[in-house]
Amino acid sequence: xxxxxxxxxxxxxxxxxxxxxxxxxxxxxxxxxxxxxxxxxxxxxxxxxxxxxxxxxxxxxxxxxxxxxxxxxxxxxxxxxxxxxxxxxxxxxxxxxxxxxxxxxxxxxxxxxxxxxxxxxxxxxxxxxxxxxxxxxxxxxxxxxxxxxxxxxxxxxxxxxxxxxxxxxxxxxxxxxxxxxxxxxxxxxxxxxxxxxxxxxxxxxxxxxxxxxxxxxxxxxxxxxxxxxxxxxxxxxxxxxxxxxxxxxxxxxxxxxxxxxxxxxxxxxxxxxxxxxxxxxxxxxxxxxxxxxxxxxxxxxxxxxxxxxxxxxxxxxxxxxxxxxxxxxxxxxxxxxxxxxxxxxxxxxxxxxxxxxxxxxxxxxxxxxxxxxxxxxxx
Amino acid sequence: xxxxxxxxxxxxxxxxxxxxxxxxxxxxxxxxxxxxxxxxxxxxxxxxxxxxxxxxxxxxxxxxxxxxxxxxxxxxxxxxxxxxxxxxxxxxxxxxxxxxxxxxxxxxxxxxxxxxxxxxxxxxxxxxxxxxxxxxxxxxxxxxxxxxxxxxxxxxxxxxxxxxxxxxxxxxxxxxxxxxxxxxxxxxxxxxxxxxxxxxxxxxxxxxxxxxxxxxxxxxxxxxxxxxxxxxxxxxxxxxxxxxxxxxxxxxxxxxxxxxxxxxxxxxxxxxxxxxxxxxxxxxxxxxxxxxxxxxxxxxxxxxxxxxxxxxxxxxxxxxxxxxxxxxxxxxxxxxxxxxxxxxxxxxxxxxxxxxxxxxxxxxxxxxxxxxxxxxxxxxxxxxxxxxxx
Numbered sequence: 001x002x003x004x005x006x007x008x009x010x011x012x013x014x015x016x017x018x019x020x021x022x023x024x025x026x027x028x029x030x031x032x033x034x035x036x037x038x039x040x041x042x043x044x045x046x047x048x049x050x051x052x053x054x055x056x057x058x059x060x061x062x063x064x065x066x067x068x069x070x071x072x073x074x075x076x077x078x079x080x081x082x083x084x085x086x087x088x089x090x091x092x093x094x095x096x097x098x099x100x101x102x103x104x105x106x107x108x109x110x111x112x113x114x115x116x117x118x119x120x121x122x123x124x125x126x127x128x129x130x131x132x133x134x135x136x137x138x139x140x141x142x143x144x145x146x147x148x149x150x151x152x153x154x155x156x157x158x159x160x161x162x163x164x165x166x167x168x169x170x171x172x173x174x175x176x177x178x179x180x181x182x183x184x185x186x187x188x189x190x191x192x193x194x195x196x197x198x199x200x201x202x203x204x205x206x207x208x209x210x211x212x213x214x215x216x217x218x219x220x221x222x223x224x225x226x227x228x229x230x231x232x233x234x235x236x237x238x239x240x241x242x243x244x245x246x247x248x249x250x251x252x253x254x255x256x257x258x259x260x261x262x263x264x265x266x267x268x269x270x271x272x273x274x275x276x277x278x279x280x281x282x283x284x285x286x287x288x289x290x291x292x293x294x295x296x297x298x299x300x301x302x303x304x305x306x307x308x309x310x311x312x313x314x315x316x317x318x319x320x321x322x323x324x325x326x327x328x329x330x331x332x333x334x335x336x337x338x339x340x341x342x343x344x345x346x347x348x349x350x351x352x353x354x355x356x357x358x359x360x361x362x363x364x365x366x367x368x369x370x371x372x373x374x375x376x377x378x379x
Numbered sequence: 380x381x382x383x384x385x386x387x388x389x390x391x392x393x394x395x396x397x398x399x400x401x402x403x404x405x406x407x408x409x410x411x412x413x414x415x416x417x418x419x420x421x422x423x424x425x426x427x428x429x430x431x432x433x434x435x436x437x438x439x440x441x442x443x444x445x446x447x448x449x450x451x452x453x454x455x456x457x458x459x460x461x462x463x464x465x466x467x468x469x470x471x472x473x474x475x476x477x478x479x480x481x482x483x484x485x486x487x488x489x490x491x492x493x494x495x496x497x498x499x500x501x502x503x504x505x506x507x508x509x510x511x512x513x514x515x516x517x518x519x520x521x522x523x524x525x526x527x528x529x530x531x532x533x534x535x536x537x538x539x540x541x542x543x544x545x546x547x548x549x550x551x552x553x554x555x556x557x558x559x560x561x562x563x564x565x566x567x568x569x570x571x572x573x574x575x576x577x578x579x580x581x582x583x584x585x586x587x588x589x590x591x592x593x594x595x596x597x598x599x600x601x602x603x604x605x606x607x608x609x610x611x612x613x614x615x616x617x618x619x620x621x622x623x624x625x626x627x628x629x630x631x632x633x634x635x636x637x638x639x640x641x642x643x644x645x646x647x648x649x650x651x652x653x654x655x656x657x658x659x660x661x662x663x664x665x666x667x668x669x670x671x672x673x674x675x676x677x678x679x680x681x682x683x684x685x686x687x688x689x690x691x692x693x694x695x696x697x698x699x700x701x702x703x704x705x706x707x708x709x710x711x712x713x714x715x716x717x718x719x720x721x722x723x724x725x726x727x728x729x730x731x732x733x734x735x736x737x738x739x740x741x742x743x744x745x746x747x748x749x750x751x752x753x754x755x756x757x758x759x760x761x762x763x764x765x766x767x768x769x
Contacts, residue, residue, distance in 0.1 A: 005406060011398035011607065019392050026385050026573070069436030069575065072596040072606035100596030100605060107595055202607060207392070209436065209575045209609025228476050229439040229469030238469060239439030240568060242575025242612075314403045323404035 003321040004367045009152055009180065009299050009358035010325055014248070015205040021251040022207065025244035043243050050250035054212060057257050058182075058197075060189040064220065066213045066233050067246045071179040074198030074213035075100040077226040077237070078175045079146060081215075082196070083113050085223050086173050088144035090115045092135050094127060095343040096151050101177055102339075105146065119147070124290040125156050125344040132163065136170035143170070148177040149197070153327055153340040153356055154289030155299030157181070164193030173219070179203055180296060182212075183256040184264070195219050199253075201245065205360070206252030210245030213237075263361045268297035270359050274368045275300055281376060288341060288354055298359050303341075303352035309379050310353040317355075320374050325356045380615070381571035381724065387618035388573065391611040399608040400599060410610045417617025421578055424620040425563065426554035433579045433600045434613055438545040440593075441564035441579035442469040444604065445541045448590025449510050449562070450477050453539075457507035463487040463495050464706040465522075466514050467543055469564075474512070483507065491708050492656035493522035497532065504536045515544035515553065515563075519703040519719055520655030521664030523547065530559030539588060545569055545577075549623035550661055551631060555580055561588050567612070571724055572619030576612035579604075634722050635662035637731050641720060642667065644735040648742055650755075654704055654717060668709065668717040671752040672745045677718060680741035685734050688719050 005013075029043055048062070055062040068074045079101065082088045091105050091114045109116040120131035127147060136143065145167050150157045160176055167174040175196040178187075182197070183204025189197070195216045202208040215223060215236075229238030256263070275292070278285050288301040304310045314326050327338030341354045357371075391413060399414045401407025415429070422429040435441045450460065462474055464486050474484045485503045487495050495513060504511075511533050516523045526542060533540035541562040547553055548563075549570030555563060566577035581603070582588045596605030642665045645651055650670035669677065678687065700714035709717075718738075722731075746752040754761060 003405065005404075007398075007401060007404065007406070010401045010407075011396060013394075013396040014392040016393050026380060026388075027382070069440065069609070070606045072594055073436070075596070076594045098596070099598065100594075103595035103598075103605070200607065202396075202398075207609075207611070208607055209612045227440055227443050228472040229442060229467070231468075238443075238472065239437045240566070240574055242436065242573075244573070245575050245609075245612075318404045321405075323401075323406050325401060325403055 003323060004363075004371060005323045006357040006359060006363065006367075006371065007323045007325050008360040008363075009203070009356065011202045011208065012205045012360055013362070014202075014207055015252060015255060017255060018206055018248045018252045022244040022248040025247050029243075046243065047241055047246050050246045053250040053254055057253055058187040058189050058214065059191070060214060061217060063234075064189070064214050064217055066215060066236050067241065067249070068198075068211045068213050068237060069209055069242065070211035071098075071177070071198050071200035071203075072100040072211075073226075074196075074200075074211050075175075075177055076104050077213055078196035078198065078215075079104045079108065079144070080226055081223045082144040082146075082173045082175060083108055086144075086219055087142045088114060088173050089141040090117070090139050090143045092117050092119055092132065092139070092143060092145045092147075092172075094119050094121065094147055096121070096125065096154075096156075096340050097146070097148055098152060098177055098179070101146055101148070114144070121344065124293065125151070125154055125288075126290060126294070127158055127163065129162065129166070133166055136166060136172055139170070139172075143172040144175065145172050146175040146177070148180075150178075150180040150296045151289065151340065152180050152299075153338055154301045154344065155291070155296035156289045157294045157296060159294075160194065161192055168193040179211075180298075183253050184260075184296070184298060186257075186260065189214060189216075199249075201249040201252055204252055204256045207245045207248040210242050210249045212249065259361070264297050267359050267361060267363070270363055270365060270368060271297055271300050273365055274357060274372070275302075277368065277372045278302055278375075281372060282379060286352070288344065300357045300359075301354060302357075303349075303354045304379065306351045306353050313353050313355065313378065316378050317374070320378075322371055322374060325358070326354060327356065380568075380573060381619065381622060383622060384572055384615045384618045388611040388615040391614050395610075397610070399610055400597060410608070413610060413614050414608055417613045420617035420621045424553075424624045425548060425565075425580060426556050427580050428583060430601075431555075431580055431583050433581055433603050434608065434616075435577045435579055435604055436575055436606075436609070437568075437577040438543065438564045438566035439469040439577075441566070441577050442467070442543055443473050444579050444590055444593050445562045445564055446470065446473045446477060446510070446512060447593055448603075449539060449541065449588075450480070450482055451591035452589050453509040457505075457509045459483045459485070459505055459507040460510045460512060461485045461487065461500065461503050461508060462512040463489055463514075465489050465493060465517055465703045466512065467518055467545070470512055470514070470543055489706055493517060493520050493654070493703075493707055494656055494659065495524060495529075497525065497528055500529065501532050501536075504532075504538060508536070508538050510539045510541055512541045512543070515542045515547035516551070516661045516664075517655065517703065518546045519701055520666045520707070521546070521661040522655040523551070523659040523661060525659070526558045526560070530561075533561070534559060539586075546661060546664070549620065549627065550663060552627065555582070561586070562590070567616035567619050570619050570623050573612045573615040576609055576616045578616070630724065631662040634726070637726060637728060638663060638665050638720070638722055640728075641665065641722075641731050641735060645738060648739060652713065654707060654709070663722040664720065666704075666717055666719045668704075668713040669742050670713060670716055671749050671755060672716045672742050674716050674718055676745055677716075677738070677741055680745065681737045685737060687721075
């Protein structure tokens, strides 16, 4: 049975060109980058070249880029640094954040390191900018704003520059979880007020187990490492570098950037095509999030009305070889409805079956048609 | 990396690329099964239950999780940790961090052969002690600590025992039950597996040990370590463990014969000293000081052909003498004149012969140019000389 993979927001297939770039570092070039002999120096150079590539694409300096084990570690590092090293005593976030953010800030609140408040949402699930500004204006202590650039479940994109300007106005520290947008959108960090952003290689056809953290140069000097140990990553992140992963991360970002115009146009057409077909064929289907507006071109999240046929929809789609998700991969083990869907419907989501379709350049209109046909037989 | 490991990993990059946490479809299940199988391979190598293995991005992360995680989880019981001055930086730096967080840390001095003094260890335990952190085998001198005796002392006093076994696992038999280990960090790339993946063993029974997560998020690894699983890396780690399990015994013998050959030949040089205990030592490591020769100069002499180091990789980019050797009581002169040899699966006898030759030649050549060596040969006691002040 040929399978259809519409779960690209969970993870993507490694690009074979990226694997080609990684292969030498999985075989003959195995030196520990911290060693002084030539094996080590060669691999050190590879890491520094990867850093330059990433910095150039994001328009920042190589000194601001740190490689980590993934998006989760980057988020944990950023939030801990903001509280521990930059003195943030108040955190403003949103209920739609990824669990890497939510659980970390809850941890901060639980241990009394910072107070926590959640920004209001608009009808379409965007950040209420007026509320954010009011919260910033009312905060009488150093504040961390941690808000994701694009939501991994419903796809809503936040205006990162506008939020950054508000943070600048109120002298707040700003972390944005950009795991769904790095490798999918252009960045201009030199002209964006943001202190921390993060990325994960496996979200854009790069390898798993590697991510990056951008730390703005203005706060760099005050930050201490989160993982302590060796002097890797200029004393910022201890641990032997995941060499082939870092090389793969940079290569994947390079390829994604080169293909951006073509891929984003193509994938967005697929998404809109599927959104249209679903509305056309299924009464009662609703879009979750700002699907037709400010939204990731890769993510389409819809709800089917709950009934005896849709109850087992995810299961039946899988039987048919169609791979989708009910929420994010990280929470898909839980049977409960995703925290994001609950939050955007104020808890009134019990009678819905949300499904996330997420696309990549390997997907086709024929696949969309096949999925719609299958859905017709299931519902 | 072992080609057999790479072969096991390759299908999980492009073809079986699923996220192991995707529970709704077969791509996810295939990835999850691969992770489960690897977890069994890893657990088997150390005599653990697969549920006791927390997969991490490497040994450093595992060290951080063990130390900070125990410190936070057992805060109501106490705040005192005992470790030793010869531990890896990942342990020492993390302990320093814990001190800043209000912890108390005792750094045991080691004996001149690198072993800790068990009486001193026991005497250091107080009613606030929650953890003993002593590495299994040292990364610079290869010395193996008396792990069973340490765990017995820890048990007797109701203290947890954590060991950084990065250098030992896969090289010598390590059994968490027989050794009485409560927590243990180790990594794949030290046993011919991939970089970027490691594990923390956390005992589940007698006693049940808990650690506070240091990476919050999706609740992976039973809530103890969040983050998308590095599936190919983990598969490679599992395969590396399986290979080590099958080949460790024969390989250990082969390496210790080669190591001894190298060591015996180099010890024919005058004023050469082996650092660390030679009975309790990993089979693939030796560390020798060549007096009156700068280790860095020595390395320059044959750098292009032989990969050795003058300390651990994590600190060798600096010119500071090794803190491990200093902890054994070596003066700067001997500490500066040391070389560490780490033999491996691909080390051949021909390479050993070549190395013996190259090092002997280089040492003799450097000593010929050294005024200190000349004075030593003339019988002048260098310690009695008053050096001119600049």
